Amino acid sequence: xxxxxxxxxxxxxxxxxxxxxxxxxxxxxxxxxxxxxxxxxxxxxxxxxxxxxxxxxxxxxxxxxxxxxxxxxxxxxxxxxxxxxxxxxxxxxxxxxxxxxxxxxxxxxxxxxxxxxxxxxxxxxxxxxxxxxxxxxxxxxxxxxxxxxxxxxxxxxxxxxxxxxxxxxxxxxxxxxxxxxxxxxxxxxxxxxxxxxxxxxxxxxxxxxxxxxxxxxxxxxxxxxxxxxxxxxxxxxxxxxxxxxxxxxxxxxxxxxx
Amino acid sequence: xxxxxxxxxxxxxxxxxxxxxxxxxxxxxxxxxxxxxxxxxxxxxxxxxxxxxxxxxxxxxxxxxxxxxxxxxxxxxxxxxxxxxxxxxxxxxxxxxxxxxxxxxxxxxxxxxxxxxxxxxxxxxxxxxxxxxxxxxxxxxxxxxxxxxxxxxxxxxxxxxxxxxxxxxxxxxxxxxxxxxxxxxxxxxxxxxxxxxxxxxxxxxxxxxxxxxxxxxxxxxxxxxxxxxxxxxxxxxxxxxxxxxxxxxxxxxxxxxxxxxxxxxxxxxxxxxxxxxxxxxxxxxxx
Numbered sequence: 001x002x003x004x005x006x007x008x009x010x011x012x013x014x015x016x017x018x019x020x021x022x023x024x025x026x027x028x029x030x031x032x033x034x035x036x037x038x039x040x041x042x043x044x045x046x047x048x049x050x051x052x053x054x055x056x057x058x059x060x061x062x063x064x065x066x067x068x069x070x071x072x073x074x075x076x077x078x079x080x081x082x083x084x085x086x087x088x089x090x091x092x093x094x095x096x097x098x099x100x101x102x103x104x105x106x107x108x109x110x111x112x113x114x115x116x117x118x119x120x121x122x123x124x125x126x127x128x129x130x131x132x133x134x135x136x137x138x139x140x141x142x143x144x145x146x147x148x149x150x151x152x153x154x155x156x157x158x159x160x161x162x163x164x165x166x167x168x169x170x171x172x173x174x175x176x177x178x179x180x181x182x183x184x185x186x187x188x189x190x191x192x193x194x195x196x197x198x199x200x201x202x203x204x205x206x207x208x209x210x211x212x213x214x215x216x217x218x219x220x221x222x223x224x225x226x227x228x229x230x231x232x233x234x235x236x237x238x239x240x241x242x243x244x245x246x247x248x249x250x251x252x253x254x255x256x257x258x
Numbered sequence: 259x260x261x262x263x264x265x266x267x268x269x270x271x272x273x274x275x276x277x278x279x280x281x282x283x284x285x286x287x288x289x290x291x292x293x294x295x296x297x298x299x300x301x302x303x304x305x306x307x308x309x310x311x312x313x314x315x316x317x318x319x320x321x322x323x324x325x326x327x328x329x330x331x332x333x334x335x336x337x338x339x340x341x342x343x344x345x346x347x348x349x350x351x352x353x354x355x356x357x358x359x360x361x362x363x364x365x366x367x368x369x370x371x372x373x374x375x376x377x378x379x380x381x382x383x384x385x386x387x388x389x390x391x392x393x394x395x396x397x398x399x400x401x402x403x404x405x406x407x408x409x410x411x412x413x414x415x416x417x418x419x420x421x422x423x424x425x426x427x428x429x430x431x432x433x434x435x436x437x438x439x440x441x442x443x444x445x446x447x448x449x450x451x452x453x454x455x456x457x458x459x460x461x462x463x464x465x466x467x468x469x470x471x472x473x474x475x476x477x478x479x480x481x482x483x484x485x486x487x488x489x490x491x492x493x494x495x496x497x498x499x500x501x502x503x504x505x506x507x508x509x510x511x512x513x514x515x516x517x518x519x520x521x522x523x524x525x526x527x528x529x530x531x532x533x534x535x536x537x538x539x540x541x542x543x544x545x
Contacts, residue, residue, distance in 0.1 A: 095452035105447035151543035
């Protein structure tokens with residue numbers, strides 16, 4: 001994929017998505033600049049996770065377009081129509097986008113090291129001699145070098161999520177997506193995961209984080225978006241959205257979680 | 259003001275109390291009863307000369323019996339390997355979004371589970387009555403090779419075909435159940451990492467599905483070891499057919515049935531041991 005430095009990293013235009021009769025996304029427009037950290041807040045069922053999943057084509061959109069690094073995701077435009085890309089192409093696009101799940105979704109039958117090396121070896125076809133040291137560096141970065149040969153089930157939730165972040169980083173993606181990365185964790189383990197994400201944010205990685213951690217949003221986000229009923233109702237710098245929300249839905253939500 | 263000291267030092271008997279386990283006299287009585295029954299059974303087996311243990315010993319490793327055990331093993335292995343290969347394809351078809359593929363797989367399982375194995379075997383054995391010649395070529399077009407059905411479908415081929423096609427129907431359901439038992443998050447994680455489809459299946463999904471597949475497959479394989487005995491109707495010299503041939507000749511019915519039973523026990527025991535290790539292999543990473 002060629003880079004287009006002028007364009008935003010992520011560009012959503014008029015994105016609609018329904019599951020049967022349920023209209024989950026009702027026309028979302030969103031831009032994320034290179035190096036920007038966008039935090040999406042909103043009540044359950046507001047479409048935050050679905051929106052995030054459209055950004056690496058885990059969900060196909062019904063209408064509208066998703067562009068990552070200037071390239072249309074999952075489709076090729078021919079005239080006024082969008083043609084679905086063959087799966088091989090979609091997979092190649094996904095290797096440029098890291099995704100961290102709420103439930104970690106580590107491969108339980110593989111060791112931590114094998115979890116990290118799997119995608120670079122089989123999706124990117126990089127040589128083992130290069131991927132081994134990469135895995136080592138990434139584990140060092142999330143503070144888990146000593147767990148390289150452990151199986152995921154033997155780790156705490158916080159450690160598993162740190163491994164999952166390292167696994168996403170192993171593809172050296174342009175963009176990182178986090179889907180409620182701390183919601184499945186015991187309260188005392190939330191901090192260690194947020195610290196890793198903060199560290200990445202300071203390093204200039206472009207990322208979109210769906211979360212309920214308002215404190216994290218205030219500290220790390222460049223931009224906070226508030227979603228409700230399938231739309232982005234308010235977006236701006238954290239100080240503006242969190243401290244002086246203009247929309248009554250935002251006010252009501254923040255009143256409940258703060 | 260200070261509170262009065264209320265704590266007393268631990269007394270002698272609190273520090274070293276011994277635990278006396280409850281007695282279970284009825285359990286002991288039941289065990290004694292079972293022991294007596296076991297002794298009676300053993301005595302009935304050993305002391306009754308009608309079992310003819312000397313004849314059992316004489317035929318257990320007779321060359322014709324050992325050869326027939328090998329035929330039984332061959333039928334089992336071919337039936338399982340081909341059955342599970344076809345069963346896996348059927349399971350994947352059944353889970354396909356394409357309606358024709360999933361319906362055909364459903365229809366296959368429906369048909370081959372519904373028709374008794376013994377009937378299917380006779381069908382394959384007598385295929386030449388329906389189609390005297392078989393050919394390989396363009397569908398509905400010219401043929402490249404042409405065989406007489408009688409030459410191609412020898413009794414062994416008919417038996418393997420029958421067992422494998424029958425087994426595939428059950429294997430399909432076992433494999434499908436295994437694939438469905440894998441957390442959907444695993445599929446999503448593999449997709450999100452951009453892993454190619456074949457790699458997703460063989461590296462991520464199937465190894466996890468094996469945890470559910472292996473115990474059920476173990477049942478099926480052990481069932482098939484014994485199931486091969488129905489092949490005797492095709493006069494194929496597997497274990498059960500062979501012992502019948504021998505006792506029809508010498509009249510030592512019970513002794514030779516015992517020989518067959520001992521061999522079936524040996525084969526299924528060996529398989530149970532293998533199953534234990536295979537389960538342990540696929541259970542790695544789980545507490």
